[in-house]
Amino acid sequence: MVNQKVVIYLLFSLFVLVLNWEAQQHIAVASHHxxxxxxxxxxxxxxxxxxxxxxxxxxxxxxxxxxxxxxxxxxxxxxxxxxxxxxxxxxxxxxxxxxxxxxxxxxxxxxxxxxxxxxxxxxxxxxxxxxxxxxxxxxxxxxxxxxxxxxxxxxxxxxxxxxxxxxVAEHEEETEEETSDEVVVEFFVVNLANNVFDWVKNVF
Structure with missing residues (x-):
C-alpha cells in the first residue's frame, strides 16, 4: 500500500508539472504578441x-x-x-x-x-x-x-x-502551427490524466 501511495504521488506530481509546462507555453506564446x-x-x-x-x-x-x-x-x-x-x-x-x-x-x-x-x-x-x-x-x-x-x-x-x-498572409502558417502545438499539448495532458485516473481506479 505504501508503494502504491508513492507511485500515485509521483504520477500526480508529474501531472502537475505537465500542467505547469503547458501554462508556461501559453504565456510564452502570448509574450510574442x-x-x-x-x-x-x-x-x-x-x-x-x-x-x-x-x-x-x-x-x-x-x-x-x-x-x-x-x-x-x-x-x-x-x-x-x-x-x-x-x-x-x-x-x-x-x-x-x-x-x-x-x-x-x-x-x-x-x-x-x-x-x-x-x-x-x-x-x-x-x-x-x-x-x-x-x-x-x-x-x-x-x-x-x-x-x-x-x-x-x-x-x-x-x-x-x-x-x-x-x-497577415505570411503568418498564417505560423498561426496554424501554434494552434496545432496547443492541441497536441492539450491532448497529451488529457490523455495522461485519463491514464492516471484509470490506473488508480484499477489499483483500488
Missing part, C-alpha cells in the same frame, strides 16, 4: 449584399479601391486624430468610389458609407492582436449587408498585407 487598444486604430469593415459570387466580387473590387485611396490619404500622417479627421473628411469620395463600382457593372443597389464606432471580433495581424470591441471605423454596407464581410486596419495602414481575410 502585442495587444493594440481600441483607441489606437481606425478600421474598415465592408458588408457584402450576400454570399453570391457577384456580390462577393463587388465587395473585393470596392475594397481594393477604397483601401488604395485611404492609404494614400493617411500614408504621411502619424497622428491618429489627424488620420481620423482626414478619413471623415473624405467620406463623400468613398461614396463616389462605391457608386462608380456599382455603375460599372450596371447594378442598381443601395449602399451606405459611415464613419462610426463599429464592433469587431478579435483579430491577429502578425504579432499585433486587435481585441474584440468597438473601433472607430469606416463601415460600408452593400445592399442588405447579409454576405460575408471583410475587415482590416486603415490606420496604421495594414490593409495591404492580406486582402483575403484581414490576416
Amino acid at each position: 502585442e495587444e493594440v487598444s481600441q483607441e489606437e486604430a481606425i478600421r474598415l469593415r465592408i458588408l457584402a449584399n450576400s454570399d453570391a459570387i457577384k456580390d462577393q466580387w463587388l465587395k473585393r473590387e470596392i475594397r481594393d479601391e477604397v483601401n488604395q485611396s485611404i492609404t494614400e490619404w493617411v500614408q504621411d500622417i502619424e497622428d491618429l486624430e489627424q488620420a481620423k479627421a482626414t478619413i471623415e473628411g473624405n467620406l463623400a469620395e468613398i461614396e463616389q468610389i462605391v457608386e462608380r463600382q456599382l455603375k460599372s457593372i450596371g447594378l442598381d443597389q443601395t449602399f451606405t458609407v459611415e464613419f462610426n464606432r463599429v464592433d469587431f471580433p478579435t483579430k491577429l495581424y502578425g504579432n499585433l492582436v486587435y481585441p474584440a470591441g468597438e473601433y472607430d471605423a469606416v463601415l460600408i454596407t452593400l445592399g442588405e449587408g447579409k454576405g460575408e464581410n471583410w475587415w482590416c486596419v486603415l490606420f496604421p495602414p495594414l490593409c495591404f498585407l492580406d486582402f483575403t481575410n484581414g490576416d
